[in-house]
Amino acid sequence: LGGKWFPFAWGPSECEVPGYAWAKNDKNQFSGAGTHMCCIRWWGNGESRECEMFSKQDDTAAKCSACGGEWMSMFKYRIYGQWISGEWQKNYKWQSRAVDPVNTWISMVPDYKIAELWESIVNVVKTKPLSNFIECRMSPTFGSLVGIATQEVPQPKLGTASLLPGQAAS
Numbered sequence: 001l002g003g004k005w006f007p008f009a010w011g012p013s014e015c016e017v018p019g020y021a022w023a024k025n026d027k028n029q030f031s032g033a034g035t036h037m038c039c040i041r042w043w044g045n046g047e048s049r050e051c052e053m054f055s056k057q058d059d060t061a062a063k064c065s066a067c068g069g070e071w072m073s074m075f076k077y078r079i080y081g082q083w084i085s086g087e088w089q090k091n092y093k094w095q096s097r098a099v100d101p102v103n104t105w106i107s108m109v110p111d112y113k114i115a116e117l118w119e120s121i122v123n124v125v126k127t128k129p130l131s132n133f134i135e136c137r138m139s140p141t142f143g144s145l146v147g148i149a150t151q152e153v154p155q156p157k158l159g160t161a162s163l164l165p166g167q168a169a170s
Contacts, residue, residue, distance in 0.1 A: 004030040038064035086161035
């Protein structure tokens with residue numbers, strides 16, 4: 001596999017060293033301290049130029065410029081870069097507070113009580129139309145059976161439909 005170690009640079013002369021970065025000797029080992037390569041795609045200009053893609057095919061500045069590339073260092077020394085040293089400091093501000101209760105308690109109806117009341121009201125509202133339906137369906141049959149049992153003529157009876165709250169009378 002192999003690899004090349006680039007030492008830590010303490011200044012621009014150690015960071016941006018002239019010469020091809022991946023130069024090899026006769027034994028096929030990396031040699032030289034160069035950090036330059038052929039950049040074939042970059043952005044920015046002047047000191048802020050950054051390379052997006054380097055080519056390993058061109059190993060000299062002349063070959064690189066012949067192909068339209070830019071011979072530049074892989075590394076940029078930035079004087080403003082530095083280690084951030086940690087420091088202990090408080091990032092909060094304490095607020096004074098009296099020893100008074102913050103929470104207030106209110107009485108509240110349990111959820112299951114509301115559900116029980118709702119089910120009770122729904123059942124009452126459902127039974128009124130159901131009882132009217134049963135009366136209309138069973139009254140003629142029941143009246144006929146009572147008339148036969150008592151040997152009297154059955155009296156026809158009409159069902160009574162009461163209005164539910166919120167319904168309009170027709």
